[in-house]
Amino acid sequence: MVRALARRWARFTDAGRGVRLFFASGFHPRVHGCAAALVVAAGFVLDVSRSEWIALVLAMTAVLVAEAANTALEVLADAVTQEFHPLIGRAKDLGAGMVLLAVAGAVAVGILVFAPHVFG
Numbered sequence: 001m002v003r004a005l006a007r008r009w010a011r012f013t014d015a016g017r018g019v020r021l022f023f024a025s026g027f028h029p030r031v032h033g034c035a036a037a038l039v040v041a042a043g044f045v046l047d048v049s050r051s052e053w054i055a056l057v058l059a060m061t062a063v064l065v066a067e068a069a070n071t072a073l074e075v076l077a078d079a080v081t082q083e084f085h086p087l088i089g090r091a092k093d094l095g096a097g098m099v100l101l102a103v104a105g106a107v108a109v110g111i112l113v114f115a116p117h118v119f120g
């Protein structure tokens with residue numbers, strides 16, 4: 001029982017290290033983190049509703065999860081080879097496409113939520 005709890009705690013601290021590594025891993029994670037902070041600030045300033053908060057939180061989470069998955073994919077790809085390889089290039093392009101799709105969805109949610117508060 002105690003050993004099982006210790007194992008669970010170890011997995012939890014591994015995940016925490018992953019989150020720290022993610023935000024320390026470069027420019028894009030920080031940009032998305034700052035964008036999320038701005039969205040939260042705008043949500044408070046414009047006093048968005050509970051359901052609007054849910055949409056915003058889901059959209060922000062999707063972007064951060066996509067960026068984290070893309071970062072993990074890039075690390076794995078670089079571990080396989082740092083030489084030019086067309087499949088590595090395709091994998092990295094797909095990862096970048098995943099982030100772009102999440103960002104496009106988040107922008108759409110942001111417009112749908114904030115536009116009525118700003119222009120309504």
Ligand SMILES: Nc1ncnc2c1ncn2[C@@H]1O[C@H](COP(=O)(O)OP(=O)(O)OP(=O)(O)O)[C@@H](O)[C@H]1O
Nearest residue numbers: 026028074081082083084085086088089092093096
């Ligand atoms: N080993 C490789 N083989 C073939 N193409 C590659 C390789 N590494 C990168 N590329 C191509 O270059 C693009 C950018 O790669 P990568 O994301 O590593 O660059 P980056 O500028 O370091 O990006 P980031 O700032 O997100 O780390 C990829 O989408 C892919 O098209």
